[in-house]
Amino acid sequence: xxxxQLGLMVVLTPLLIMAQKTKPLYKDNKAPLEKRVEDxxxxxxxxxxxxxxxxxxxxxxxxxxxxxxxxxxxxxEIGSLIYRSISPVYRNQxxxxxxxxxxxxxxxxxxxxxxxxxxxxYPIPLAQACSWNQELVKKAAAVAAKESRLSGVDWxxxxxxxxxxxxxxxxxxxGYGEDPYANSVFCVATVNGYQGKNLSDPFSIAAxxxxxxxxxLSEGGRDYHSSDVSAQTLWETFMPPFHAGVKAGAATLMxxxxxxxxxxxSANHYTLTEVLKERWKHDGFVVSDWGSIENLIPQGVAKxxxxxxxxxxxxxxxxxxxxxxxxxxxAQLVKEKKIPESKIDDAVRRILRLxxxxxxxxxxxxxxxxxxxxxxxxxSMAVAQQLxxxxxxxxxxxxxxxxxxxxxxxxxxxxxxxKDQINMMGSWEGQGIESSVETIFEGFTKExxxxxxxxxxxxxxxxxxxxxxFAEAVAMAQKSDVVVLCMGEMKKWSGENTSRSSIGLPMIQxxxxxxxxxxxxxxxxxxxxxxxxxLGDLESLSDAIIEIxxxxxxxxxxxxxxxxxxxxxxxxxxxxxxxxxxxxxIYYSMRQPARPKIGGYKDISNEPKYWFGHGLSxxxxxxxxxxxxxxxxxxxxxxxxEVEVTNxxxxxxxxxxxxxxxxxxxxxxxxxxxxxxxxxxxxxAGEKKVFKFEIxxxxxLSFPDTNGKMxxxxxxxxxxxxxxxxxxxxxx
Numbered sequence: 089x090x091x092x093q094l095g096l097m098v099v100l101t102p103l104l105i106m107a108q109k110t111k112p113l114y115k116d117n118k119a120p121l122e123k124r125v126e127d128x129x130x131x132x133x134x135x136x137x138x139x140x141x142x143x144x145x146x147x148x149x150x151x152x153x154x155x156x157x158x159x160x161x162x163x164x165e166i167g168s169l170i171y172r173s174i175s176p177v178y179r180n181q182x183x184x185x186x187x188x189x190x191x192x193x194x195x196x197x198x199x200x201x202x203x204x205x206x207x208x209x210y211p212i213p214l215a216q217a218c219s220w221n222q223e224l225v226k227k228a229a230a231v232a233a234k235e236s237r238l239s240g241v242d243w244x245x246x247x248x249x250x251x252x253x254x255x256x257x258x259x260x261x262x263g264y265g266e267d268p269y270a271n272s273v274f275c276v277a278t279v280n281g282y283q284g285k286n287l288s289d290p291f292s293i294a295a296x297x298x299x300x301x302x303x304x305l306s307e308g309g310r311d312y313h314s315s316d317v318s319a320q321t322l323w324e325t326f327m328p329p330f331h332a333g334v335k336a337g338a339a340t341l342m343x344x345x346x347x348x349x350x351x352x353x354s355a356n357h358y359t360l361t362e363v364l365k366e367r368w369k370h371d372g373f374v375v376s377d378w379g380s381i382e383n384l385i386p387q388g389v390a391k392x393x394x395x396x397x398x399x400x401x402x403x404x405x406x407x408x409x410x411x412x413x414x415x416x417x418x419a420q421l422v423k424e425k426k427i428p429e430s431k432i433d434d435a436v437r438r439i440l441r442l443x444x445x446x447x448x449x450x451x452x453x454x455x456x457x458x459x460x461x462x463x464x465x466x467x468s469m470a471v472a473q474q475l476x477x478x479x480x481x482x483x484x485x486x487x488x489x490x491x492x493x494x495x496x497x498x499x500x501x502x503x504x505x506x507k508d509q510i511n512m513m514g515s516w517e518g519q520g521i522e523s524s525v526e527t528i529f530e531g532f533t534k535e536x537x538x539x540x541x542x543x544x545x546x547x548x549x550x551x552x553x554x555x556x557x558f559a560e561a562v563a564m565a566q567k568s569d570v571v572v573l574c575m576g577e578m579k580k581w582s583g584e585n586t587s588r589s590s591i592g593l594p595m596i597q598x599x600x601x602x603x604x605x606x607x608x609x610x611x612x613x614x615x616x617x618x619x620x621x622x623l624g625d626l627e628s629l630s631d632a633i634i635e636i637x638x639x640x641x642x643x644x645x646x647x648x649x650x651x652x653x654x655x656x657x658x659x660x661x662x663x664x665x666x667x668x669x670x671x672x673x674i675y676y677s678m679r680q681p682a683r684p685k686i687g688g689y690k691d692i693s694n695e696p697k698y699w700f701g702h703g704l705s706x707x708x709x710x711x712x713x714x715x716x717x718x719x720x721x722x723x724x725x726x727x728x729x730e731v732e733v734t735n736x737x738x739x740x741x742x743x744x745x746x747x748x749x750x751x752x753x754x755x756x757x758x759x760x761x762x763x764x765x766x767x768x769x770x771x772x773a774g775e776k777k778v779f780k781f782e783i784x785x786x787x788x789l790s791f792p793d794t795n796g797k798m799x800x801x802x803x804x805x806x807x808x809x810x811x812x813x814x815x816x817x818x819x820x
Contacts, residue, residue: 115193117450124449125440129433131192137436138418140167143199143375143409146182164190167407167439168375171198171241174207174519179240180453187452195448197439199375202244202293202518203262204228205640206235207463209513209520210472211479212618213248213274215637217264217662218703219478220744220768222277228475229281231468232518234291238462239519240454242446243294245342245375247278249329250299253675255663256309258586261515261618261638263304265662266675266700268325269763272332279336287339288447290455297333299344299377301326301359306346309672310587312383315346319794320756322348327796331368339372339442343405345380352387354380355396360404363796373406373438382411393417398426406435464524469642476639477646478742481659482704483633489610490632491653491706492570498541500568501532502561502604503575504550504597505616511550511576514618514638515583524641528574528614531644535652543568547604550578551594558603565607572651573601573630574614579638582618590669592622605629614647620665623697635659653706658742658768660703667697676700677759707741709771710734711810720817723800727783727816729807735771744768745779749788750806750813756793761808764788783807785818 113119114128129137146162146169162169164186171179179198186196204210210228211219219225229247236244249271252260264274275297284292302322305315317326330341343360344353353359354376364370381400382393390396397417400408408414421427443449482490492499505511509525532542547561548554565571575597580586592598602625604611613630615621618638627633634657636647649655666674671689674696681687688694712732721727733743745768748761765781765788783789790800800818807814 115449121441121444124444125437128192128194128440129437132436134419134422134429134432136165136192137432138414139163139165140194140436140439141407141414141418141432142166142412143168143170143407144412145170145410146172165194166196168197168199168243170410171200174239174459176238176240176454176456180456183452194440195443195452197243197443197446197448198241199243199245200236200241200518201246201516202232202236202241203246203248203516204232204514205472205518205520206232206239206241207519207521207524208232208235208468208472209517209524209640211476211637211639211643212261212514213263214261214265214618214662215479215639216475217270217274218481218637218659219475220660220766221475221478222273224471224475224478225274226277226281227471229278230284230291231471233282233284233293235462235468236293237291238455238457241293242448243296243340244282245296245298246282247275247295247333248298249275249333250304251325251329252304252663253673254304254309255591255619255666256588256669256672257304257306257311258515258582258588258619259304259311259584260620260663261582266664267662267677267763268328270662270766271329275329275333276336279333279338283337283339287442287445292446294339294442294446295333296340296342296375297330297338298342299353300330300341300364300374301344301353302348303344303346303353311585312345315348317348320792323792323794323796327363327792334364334368334370339445341370341372341374343374343376343380345377345383347387347389352380352384352389354405355384355389355399355403357403365404367796371438372442373435374404375407376400376405376409376411378409379411381405381408381413394421397421401427401435402431406438472640472642473646476636476643477649477655479637479639479659480646480650480657481635481661481702482650482657483635483665483698483702484627484630485704486631489570490612490651492651494539496540496569498543498568499532499536500543500545500561500564500571500609501529501574502545502547502564502571503573503600503614504546504548505574505576505614506544506546511579512616512638512643513640514579515586517579520641526642526644528644528647531646531648532572532651534645535648535654539652547600548596550597552596555596555599558600561600562603562607565604565609568609571604571607571609571611572614573604573611574616575600576616577618579618582638590622591619591666592624592669593626598625601626601629612651620663622666622669627697656706656739656741657703658705658744660701660744661698662700664696664700665698667693667695671696677762679757680760701746705741705743706737707735707739707743707771707773708737709741709743710736711812714807714809714812714814716807716814716816719815720819721785722819723785725785729781729783729814730778731809732776732778733771734776735773738773740770740772742768742770745809747781748808749783750808751789751791751803752806753803754791754801755799756791758791789818
């Protein structure tokens with residue numbers, strides 16, 4: 089080292105040491121997270137804070153219900169973007185703008201609607217629930233998280249855990265059915281799949297529980313309408329899945345469109361602050377649904393955008409999704425002392441906290457991998473196929489027509505769904521592409537290539553009156569041994585803003601089945617849809633019915649495998665199929681009527697077509713006698729219930745055992761029965777397995793009142809499993 093270099097070192101070393109000492113604490117990844125948050129917060133101007141509370145969109149708008157009126161440029165200080173590109177390179181360019189062109193270098197949180205897969209599209213959530221396989225659902229969410237993060241997305245607006253009992257409401261497709269416990273279990277599985285063990289892991293993304301709360305009770309199933317939610321129903325039915333998700337560590341929640349008995353969800357201080365933040369201690373943040381803050385104006389509780397801002401923000405909505413009302417009004421409301429700056433600080437603190445937890449300050453950029461290294465990985469496709477298989481429900485199988493016998497040499501594969509791709513993915517198909525979908529036709533061609541000839545005819549479109557294709561369909565049926573008729577809903581018929589006054593399929597599809605029935609051939613009806621259907625004559629004219637829902641990109645092979653018998657169906661309904669639309673609402677956990685034997689419909693049965701939990705198998709399962717460890721327990725003791733299940737058939741199969749509790753007499757009347765536990769196990773031919781349920785009184789026998797306080801009352805209870813009902817007593 090020469091004298092010049094030595095002199096420079098003597099001069100520069102103190103400066104370097106000083107620079108290190110003055111490095112902002114929030115940039116020190118060894119400092120405690122909360123101290124980093126507070127350090128950054130105290131450096132921010134009011135304008136910078138307010139920008140953090142806003143989310144804008146970038147890229148093509150994929151949801152026709154959320155039409156942008158103006159394309160906004162990216163400000164580097166913005167809190168979040170709905171990121172619709174799949175390019176990690178482009179994402180990194182935007183992030184670099186935030187990190188390098190803003191005063192403080194705060195990363196942008198990139199969000200997207202990853203509902204049932206990002207590029208590898210899985211069955212819709214309603215179908216996933218029918219698998220009763222929470223570990224498989226967790227794996228699917230983990231794959232979606234990995235694909236999302238590698239494509240530049242940090243945050244998904246999922247899972248939807250609205251308990252849905254009105255299939256006229258199109259968004260039943262996005263949730264896990266009619267039962268609070270089932271929604272809770274699959275909520276936790278999905279949150280854990282998205283978020284992994286640590287949000288800062290390279291393949292984790294933040295989850296968002298939606299829609300908080302009561303949205304699925306919109307009157308008459310009409311989207312965006314009011315919900316008349318009693319306090320008892322709120323706590324008994326709608327709160328449990330959200331509470332389960334919060335306890336599982338869900339990073340964020342989304343406020344809903346509906347009003348809750350007169351107080352809109354996006355301006356409801358009780359649910360957003362008193363319950364979520366104060367009682368449940370959630371330290372993440374709440375984002376509004378698209379436009380739900382501005383919607384306070386037509387809902388009649390705000391006169392203009394400024395008042396909508398005031399009410400929503402003070403209620404507890406920290407981030408405004410695309411309304412731009414927070415940017416427009418928060419500073420003025422602070423100036424007018426209508427909103428204290430400390431309230432702004434709390435909102436920004438929650439947003440920054442998530443960005444630190446995601447590791448965005450320390451690792452703001454994502455790997456720039458090619459699409460082939462991000463999507464359709466073998467392990468991802470294996471999960472897609474298994475989840476599609478286990479989600480499919482065999483609703484009917486008269487005379488064991490399924491699986492098809494080896495005598496079947498020609499199969500008529502008919503219907504608008506046979507070669508369909510886009511509708512098989514369902515609504516909210518993320519970044520899925522039509523060409524990636526394996527069709528039913530492709531699945532059958534592979535499955536039966538050496539076993540039978542496939543005779544195809546489309547027959548008709550999904551809707552309309554054109555019957556020109558009937559003749560070809562009938563001809564294909566006449567020369568075949570069996571007809572597999574594939575019908576259902578277009579993807580745009582379910583999802584957001586797809587309410588329907590009748591849940592039956594269009595008449596053209598009914599007419600096609602009626603014509604095919606005239607050939608005298610056995611008919612296997614395959615249904616692909618996003619909600620329960622009113623089947624009517626579709627059921628009576630069919631010899632077998634398989635509900636495949638909207639199975640995503642890998643549904644063709646599982647369906648063909650079930651029809652051939654290579655696979656054994658194991659799905660069971662997570663939502664009841666009404667006999668007719670006029671029965672709605674009908675669900676298994678209704679309360680006992682005052683006069684149980686009368687008071688029902690006089691012109692139709694009071695039984696639905698298929699109850700929650702229905703689903704057939706090619707295997708036969710025999711249930712032994714339910715055994716309980718005691719017929720009396722106290723409040724501090726657990727009760728062990730067991731039942732031995734035997735596979736009495738000559739093939740393996742998976743059986744789901746549902747355990748229900750009934751409380752016949754209580755200070756607040758209870759549902760006729762409530763699901764408290766389920767377990768799905770595979771039993772080989774002739775194998776016996778013991779299914780066990782450990783009843784914890786506080787968890788399984790208590791119930792909430794109108795303010796969410798739990799009550800555990802002594803008395804008789806009943807445990808119901810399959811067709812057995814066992815009585816036990818809870819004592820002091």
